[in-house]
Amino acid sequence: MFLAENLFVVRDDRIIFDRVGFSLAPGAALLLLGRNGAGKSTLLRVLAGMRRPDGGRVTWDGEEIFADPVAHTERLAWLSHLDAMKPGLTARENLAFAACIQGGKILSVLERMGLADLADLPVRMFSAGQKRRLALARVMLGGRPLWLLDEPTNGLDAVSVERLTATLATHRAQGGMVIAATHQRLALPCAAVLRLGPE
């Protein structure tokens, strides 16, 4: 059970969000909605344990995540709005460090994202959508239980969005959790919705 209560974040004397909370059971999904600057990315950073909230708490199975940050990083897979790819390295090399940390087979996740043929091509030659798929492939490595995704569908074509939808469904069927911030349509059946900021 992943639980956030009364989260409160201030930056530069401005309240980013206040009284934000949710609870997420295994297999559940949460969709973060809100305008640009509503604090979706900041909330994801708090949930990943990279930023301490100014108030409230985040717990995993009853244990505060900041009490044991390493244990928390070991259960999450992270996708920011950036792809975090090095243009000079091949697709396979780009995933090598994550595979070392998260475990899992690089080739099998590349296949699942339809990138197996491009495995040994430098990422410099990838299109924006292909880079995004590669970043999603990295999230899938090792089957981490909690996926934190910031705008996962950015730059994806219709086929890739379907592939992502199927991947998310499989992940949830295996008891995984998904928290995705998006302002595009992303099909997450029975997902809870958390709206940040004004309508």
Next chain:
Amino acid sequence: MTAFLALIGRELRLALRHGADTVAALLFFLVVTALFPLAVGPEPVALGRMAPGIVWVAALLAALLPLERLFGADYEDGSLDLLLLSGLAPALIGVAKATAHWLTTGLPLLLMAAPVAIMLRLPATSLVPLLAGLLLGSLTMSLLGTAGAAIVLGARRAAVLLPILVLPLATPVVIFGAAGAAPAQTPAGRTQALLLEAAFLAFCAAVCPIAAGAGLRAAGE
């Protein structure tokens, strides 16, 4: 431990693919040291007396060149998040980065320093003390530079801020390094300078990773 080695391996692979950074630092070192005989005149004794100082200052400045990209590239493309979420302690990320910086910049500069010192007419008796001092000093510089690079991360004008922050901290390195390699130095003086150099390295090895870790954590927020 595997994650730590994997990170160093990743850095080295990146440095190989983008070899321009290492080559630029080496060329900078070569060009700056070659300018001195042109400016102060080629008189061998005067040049030889200045050689340790020239090599030290030029090496220090050359080692600064790749620092801004050391974390800057990872910060801009989002890789820093992945490093911070890798389960490695931020201080260890700093150690891995400092190691990579030394292997790709410090070590090549050290190898280049011998021919450059000979070009500047450094007496043969001073060559080994110079290189021994540079070995310790380049390690210190990698540690100091890594800490500085992590601290200025995300700041505006980071490229300008970095030398202003790091170079004053590196003054002990230059003082002891150049003194130990001076042609007129006594053997006892050489040993003393080298020991002080080693002591400063030990201090930096303890403090710099912690400072780098704090800088990285702040940048990740």
